[in-house]
């Protein structure tokens with residue numbers, strides 16, 4: 330899906346209950362598995378309407394929400410305004426445009442499969458994590474290309490967890506943990522969603 334498609338989908342994005350239930354499961358798993366605290370500076374890359382990051386916001390000091398879709402960020406800004414969220418900072422643009430030098434936590438939820446050169450992005454994440462900082466990736470396990478109704482903009486049909494684990498390990502991350510945290514049922518199939526967390530050594 331291009332930014333334009335996400336722009337068009339943004340206003341009704343939260344109206345699909347499965348999206349909300351999946352995001353709730355992802356934020357709950359991140360909160361339960363990582364030792365978050367209110368001194369942390371966090372980032373969600375591809376934050377969309379903030380379904381995940383607005384939940385995580387209450388557990389960290391500041392959370393930045395980056396997305397390439399202005400439509401998504403407009404919806405997020407409305408939610409921030411209405412719920413008087415004071416510690417979330419939305420941002421439209423590229424990761425390399427962010428002036429924050431480093432993060433205690435980087436989250437990427439249901440977005441990595443849209444990124445063609447995802448190993449490059451993972452490398453950038455690792456560079457910008459503070460020593461002791463955490464990376465949290467939630468996405469589809471390998472699937473047969475039937476998860477999305479339209480595969481325009483889908484760069485990867487899920488991920489092989491063993492190879493993702495190996496890539497993160499080669500980038501120098503440790504404390505790598507993988508869990509199946511949710512299953513989306515559709516097309517008479519089950520599509521497992523994983524949460525993978527990893528830590529940059531001190």
Ligand SMILES: C[S@@+](CC[C@H](N)C(=O)[O-])C[C@H]1O[C@@H](n2cnc3c(N)ncnc32)[C@H](O)[C@@H]1O
Pocket residue numbers: 332335352374375376377378379380381395396397398401422437438439440443444
């Ligand atoms: C499936 S949505 C996930 C939204 C949110 N993370 C969640 O879990 O509810 C994917 C999001 O990634 C964003 N996105 C896609 N490609 C991107 C890119 N290259 N850079 C930044 N954001 C991107 C889209 O605009 C969209 O908001």
